[in-house]
């Protein structure tokens with residue numbers, strides 16, 4: 001059996017951390033579009049800044065010397081690509097800046113869904129990406145947004161982010177979702193990323209509906225293409241974000257959205273506390289997004 005897992009393994013010594021904000025303390029040679037002292041949120045990509053994709057504001061498709069996952073923000077200092085950072089206003093906190101990245105992932109998925117006003121939506125998975133999709137789906141006209149998870153631990157978070165209902169069925173997840181939505185959903189956002197989730201989404205969505213795949217499933221999975229064909233479904237994979245998605249998240253936050261969006265942050269910890277937090281996150285947890293403050297003491 002083959003799988004894509006190998007491509008997502010980081011080499012030894014790799015510094016984790018791709019969701020972050022910080023103050024510009026130094027500029028690389030030739031950088032003219034940024035200034036020292038600026039507060040910025042960084043995309044998790046290195047971009048050349050000159051290829052057609054970069055010039056379109058889509059550095060995730062850079063055909064120059066692009067590197068996805070580039071960052072290493074579990075540190076006091078990190079390197080960011082000057083062409084892939086977006087200024088944040090003083091009204092936003094560092095915490096706000098650090099969650100722009102995952103929220104932009106959710107927004108990008110919603111952007112690709114082409115929602116119509118009044119749409120009925122199902123979001124599978126209640127992590128930061130799923131909850132970001134909830135928030136932006138509501139803003140973009142969905143009137144019904146049901147969140148489906150495997151437990152009720154994040155029910156309160158989902159409802160605060162704009163979900164109209166939350167379900168955690170123990171059996172018949174497809175039937176339970178259709179009942180909660182009030183019919184087959186027009187769009188399903190799959191943000192669980194576990195084997196079987198995509199097939200379930202294709203089964204749940206209405207004929208000629210749309211499934212947006214936001215989940216990261218890096219092992220072999222199975223679905224029956226004929227079932228999707230019989231419903232003439234649109235299956236849209238969503239990969240990170242555009243510069244415009246970052247800018248829109250920051251704009252929404254600055255116009256008052258930050259209070260609600262920072263709901264996904266359930267704790268901010270020090271580096272010293274981080275190993276224990278990672279251990280806690282291996283099991284069932286009420287956490288959603290845990291942030292690291294490099295200045296915090298244990």
Ligand SMILES: [Zn+2]
Pocket residue numbers: 047048049050051052053054059061062063064065
């Ligand atoms: Zn480029």
